[in-house]
Amino acid sequence: MVSTKQLVISLCIIGLIVLGAIALVNIFKDDKKGVVNAAPLKIGFIGPLTGDAAAYGIPMKNAADLALSEINNKGGINGRPLVFVYEEGGCGAKDSTNAAQKLINIDNVKVILGGVCSGETLGAAPIAEASQVILFSPGSGSPDITKAGDYIFRNFPSDATSGNKVALAALEKGHKNIAIINEITDYAQAVKNVFKTTFVKNDGKVVAEESFTSDASDFRSQLVKIKNANPDGIYLIAQTPATYGLVLKQMRELGITQQLYTNEFASAKDILGTYETEIEGAIFAEPSFDENAPKAQELLNKIKNKYGEVGGALPPVYLAASYDAVYILTEAINDCDEDTRCIKEKLYNIKNREGIAGKLSIDDNGDAELEYVLKTIDDGKVKPLSSKTTNKLSGNAVLEKNPIKLGASLPLTGEGASFGEGGLAGIELAVKEINDAGGINGRQLEVITEDDQCNNKGGINALTKLADIDDVVAIIGPICSAAAGPGLPVIEAKGIPIIIWGSAPHLTLGKDFVFRTTPSDSFAGKFTADYLYNTLNKKKVAVVYVQNDWGQGIRDVFVKRFKEIGGEIVFDEGVSQEAKDMRSTVTKIANAKPDAIYFPAYPSIGVVGLKQMKEQGINVPIIAGDAFDTDEVIKSGYAEGVMYVIVSIQNPDDFQARVKAVSSNQ
Numbered sequence: 321m322v323s324t325k326q327l328v329i330s331l332c333i334i335g336l337i338v339l340g341a342i343a344l345v346n347i348f349k350d351d352k353k354g355v356v357n358a359a360p361l362k363i364g365f366i367g368p369l370t371g372d373a374a375a376y377g378i379p380m381k382n383a384a385d386l387a388l389s390e391i392n393n394k395g396g397i398n399g400r401p402l403v404f405v406y407e408e409g410g411c412g413a414k415d416s417t418n419a420a421q422k423l424i425n426i427d428n429v430k431v432i433l434g435g436v437c438s439g440e441t442l443g444a445a446p447i448a449e450a451s452q453v454i455l456f457s458p459g460s461g462s463p464d465i466t467k468a469g470d471y472i473f474r475n476f477p478s479d480a481t482s483g484n485k486v487a488l489a490a491l492e493k494g495h496k497n498i499a500i501i502n503e504i505t506d507y508a509q510a511v512k513n514v515f516k517t518t519f520v521k522n523d524g525k526v527v528a529e530e531s532f533t534s535d536a537s538d539f540r541s542q543l544v545k546i547k548n549a550n551p552d553g554i555y556l557i558a559q560t561p562a563t564y565g566l567v568l569k570q571m572r573e574l575g576i577t578q579q580l581y582t583n584e585f586a587s588a589k590d591i592l593g594t595y596e597t598e599i600e601g602a603i604f605a606e607p608s609f610d611e612n613a614p615k616a617q618e619l620l621n622k623i624k625n626k627y628g629e630v631g632g633a634l635p636p637v638y639l640a641a642s643y644d645a646v647y648i649l650t651e652a653i654n655d656c657d658e659d660t661r662c663i664k665e666k667l668y669n670i671k672n673r674e675g676i677a678g679k680l681s682i683d684d685n686g687d688a689e690l691e692y693v694l695k696t697i698d699d700g701k702v703k704p705l706s707s708k709t710t711n712k713l714s715g716n717a718v719l720e721k722n723p724i725k726l727g728a729s730l731p732l733t734g735e736g737a738s739f740g741e742g743g744l745a746g747i748e749l750a751v752k753e754i755n756d757a758g759g760i761n762g763r764q765l766e767v768i769t770e771d772d773q774c775n776n777k778g779g780i781n782a783l784t785k786l787a788d789i790d791d792v793v794a795i796i797g798p799i800c801s802a803a804a805g806p807g808l809p810v811i812e813a814k815g816i817p818i819i820i821w822g823s824a825p826h827l828t829l830g831k832d833f834v835f836r837t838t839p840s841d842s843f844a845g846k847f848t849a850d851y852l853y854n855t856l857n858k859k860k861v862a863v864v865y866v867q868n869d870w871g872q873g874i875r876d877v878f879v880k881r882f883k884e885i886g887g888e889i890v891f892d893e894g895v896s897q898e899a900k901d902m903r904s905t906v907t908k909i910a911n912a913k914p915d916a917i918y919f920p921a922y923p924s925i926g927v928v929g930l931k932q933m934k935e936q937g938i939n940v941p942i943i944a945g946d947a948f949d950t951d952e953v954i955k956s957g958y959a960e961g962v963m964y965v966i967v968s969i970q971n972p973d974d975f976q977a978r979v980k981a982v983s984s985n986q
């Protein structure tokens with residue numbers, strides 16, 4: 321028989337074993353998830369670790385490794401150590417696609433740091449996006465990455481701003497004839513395209529355009545062509561360190577001394593050290609980063625002490641971005657574990673995060689919003705370039721010397737000329753007031769006006785010219801629905817914002833870039849029908865309308881509404897916009913014996929109709945559209961008593977006085 325003493329001892333031993341087990345469990349317990357998990361947390365890394373591009377990949381790997389070791393020395397994430405799983409990206413899409421597939425499908429990572437090169441990021445992005453794996457690049461700048469996916473992020477700016485900013489700097493310095501030479505890589509070609517688009521759009525001319533492969537060593541044939549083109553300046557965009565330096569060297573050997581515009585690799589230690597003479601005076605843009613700031617110096621010294629070199633072929637900002645990226649990702653993982661949907665939302669919510677590379681915000685596309693600045697090489701050192709073109713990354717850089725071109729599609733001749741004169745007067749007033757107040761971001765507005773003649777053919781000709789030849793950024797008009805209809809699909813396809821006055825209901829349907837500041841005919845037609853039936857107590861109406869988009873559209877709305885509320889349409893006929901005689905129509909109206917007449921027509925045919933109705937002895941209320949609000953109708957002598965529907969404006973006398981002060985068009 322077991323004694324009481326033995327039983328107590330046994331229970332104590334069991335209790336100690338249980339407590340010990342609980343203690344062991346708690347040692348390895350994930351406090352957030354309540355599960356036992358001491359396994360390392362794996363993060364993928366894609367970058368160029370071999371070949372020429374390793375000059376970029378290895379320094380960025382070192383900066384990331386430094387951050388990872390610091391985090392692990394502080395206990396990792398929720399007690400779990402972090403490890404990188406490295407894969408060769410080859411600075412291109414092919415290797416990075418294979419790398420992403422291995423990391424996701426075999427190594428089961430949920431977060432990947434990379435790529436370094438834009439080609440790597442673009443190659444890995446579809447794989448990561450489809451698997452809902454976070455892909456976070458600390459160094460890829462291609463504009464194409466902006467739309468690469470919902471799980472694709474970067475803390476390095478888009479090259480769109482670099483190319484844009486340098487193009488505007490060249491124009492600001494009066495260099496309007498530029499030769500371009502670029503390496504054939506995703507990164508270099510993307511930056512070149514942005515530069516070229518901005519440069520040409522602001523009246524610059526590309527007088528020569530050459531390219532070279534990453535493994536090339538002789539560029540003399542391309543450079544001779546550039547020299548013979550006699551440019552004001554040269555835009556060099558290269559990515560491979562050895563190639564970049566050789567182009568600089570051979571350029572100067574051939575006596576090409578024009579102003580050099582280039583990319584941020586001009587500030588790399590290897591370039592400044594080896595090609596100090598060749599790179600002197602170069603102008604480039606890079607993310608705002610002060611490598612002499614205390615935190616930046618601390619980081620660069622850590623890297624130098626641990627790895628023996630700092631950057632080499634890479635500007636220091638890339639090292640700072642790679643270091644920051646690891647901390648950014650681990651902060652999100654700390655809150656979300658490996659739940660990538662949660663991590664994604666954490667990244668999207670980053671606003672004004674202070675890092676070594678600068679103050680970071682992530683926009684709705686997963687892009688970094690960082691300040692970009694122009695710099696130059698002066699006496700072998702990187703210095704800020706005094707420039708008016710400094711701007712925020714997510715905005716569009718501006719050049720004060722070039723006006724912003726707005727298009728105006730208006731009827732300046734023909735039937736609707738009186739509308740066009742009034743519209744132009746309002747535009748002239750607004751532009752003068754805006755320009756007198758300093759313009760937009762320091763740029764003046766310039767209006768390019770095209771005559772759309774208030775008809776289909778004139779409208780499409782005017783809108784096409786404004787978009788394709790005049791290269792306007794936005795368009796005001798047409799006033800006439802007939803002029804707007806055929807041309808709007810052209811403008812919509814080009815993504816040019818346009819504000820129309822044309823009131824036909826269908827003009828804005830299904831369009832993202834078409835807006836209007838006047839009410840649709842669906843409002844005016846209903847208002848007129850209700851006014852005639854309910855206010856004037858007219859139950860039988862004759863309708864005569866001009867046969868174009870506007871007349872037909874407002875007639876359709878009116879007739880439908882008038883019938884809905886119990887009215888009777890006793891006559892309904894359209895007349896040509898160019899008609900000179902309405903006697904047969906007027907006779908039919910008289911025979912129909914209406915209580916009132918609805919007459920949406922243009923001024924010329926309106927005057928003809930009113931005159932002949934008076935001659936026929938028709939003496940019933942007539943209500944028209946806003947086209948009757950012109951001197952041609954009012955001063956004709958036939959409009960007395962005619963009503964028309966028009967949009968109300970505040971303080972019309974004050975507005976008219978302002979118009980008269982600045983415009984010959986009234």
